[in-house]
Amino acid sequence: MKISEAQLVKGCGEGNRESQRELYRRYSAAMLMVCIRYSKNREDAEDILQEAFIKVFKNIRNFKQKSTLGYWIKRIVVNTALNFQRGKLYLFPMVELDDQSEVTISDQAISNCGLEELTKMIQKLPVGCQVIFNLYAIEGYNHREIAEMLKISEGTSKSQYARARTLMKQLISQANNINYEKYQ
Numbered sequence: 001m002k003i004s005e006a007q008l009v010k011g012c013g014e015g016n017r018e019s020q021r022e023l024y025r026r027y028s029a030a031m032l033m034v035c036i037r038y039s040k041n042r043e044d045a046e047d048i049l050q051e052a053f054i055k056v057f058k059n060i061r062n063f064k065q066k067s068t069l070g071y072w073i074k075r076i077v078v079n080t081a082l083n084f085q086r087g088k089l090y091l092f093p094m095v096e097l098d099d100q101s102e103v104t105i106s107d108q109a110i111s112n113c114g115l116e117e118l119t120k121m122i123q124k125l126p127v128g129c130q131v132i133f134n135l136y137a138i139e140g141y142n143h144r145e146i147a148e149m150l151k152i153s154e155g156t157s158k159s160q161y162a163r164a165r166t167l168m169k170q171l172i173s174q175a176n177n178i179n180y181e182k183y184q
Contacts (some may be wrong), residue, residue, distance in 0.1 A: 003019070003022055005068075005069050006065075007019075008022060008023050008026075008069070009060055009063055009065075009069065012056075012057060012060045013060050013061045020057055023056070023057075024053060027069075027070060027073050028049065028053070030070070030074075031049055031052065031053075031073060031074065031077045032045060032046070032049050033119070034074060034077050034078065034081070035048040035049045035052070035077060035081055036119055036123070037119060037122050037123075037130075037134050037138065038078070038081035038082070038084070038085060038130070038131065038134055039081065039084070039085075039123070040123055040127075041123070044084070047084070048077070048080055048081050048084050049077070051080050051084070052073075052076050052077040052080040052081075055076050055080060056073055056076055059076070078135075078139060082131065082149065082150070085127055085130075085131055086150075117175060118172075121168060121171040121172065121175070122134065122168070124167075124171060125164055125167055125168070126167075128160050129160050129161075129163050129164035129167060130164070131150070132146060132150075132157055132160040132161050132164060133160075133161060133164035133165070133168065135149070136157070136161050137161075137164075137165075143157040143158050143161070
């Protein structure tokens with residue numbers, strides 16, 4: 001018998017280990033992927049995931065069902081990842097966007113990269129670029145929201161995102177050149 005989301009929340013709120021195990025089973029794989037995008041290695045991602053689930057279980061009674069449980073858990077995971085990175089968050093000095101050399105890349109080049117390969121590329125970004133790229137391009141926050149979350153200026157968020165995009169394009173281009181050369 002499948003436990004409903006409401007029953008799962010109620011059980012976790014009561015400290016029921018079976019409910020906690022089921023909640024973790026349902027959401028841990030997807031949330032680990034979120035953690036991996038915000039970290040430099042799997043070990044850090046697993047630490048973030050563990051800390052996030054501790055927060056989930058501790059605060060599950062505060063879940064008001066105004067959103068899905070998955071979305072609520074993801075918010076906790078993202079905030080935990082941001083807190084984890086905050087100590088080492090190094091943001092490049094602001095650069096004028098005109099100074100960024102534009103690297104063009106085709107949709108075909110992006111589709112040649114698998115999810116795991118793209119995730120590894122995101123992990124190669126400098127921490128500041130990585131965090132802002134994830135928040136803007138993947139999580140869907142706007143630059144004003146990112147600036148508020150990270151306590152930086154909106155311009156810094158925009159310049160970090162522009163730098164992240166340029167670096168990602170370079171990484172994708174390099175990966176496709178390597179992939180292309182394999183088949184020659």
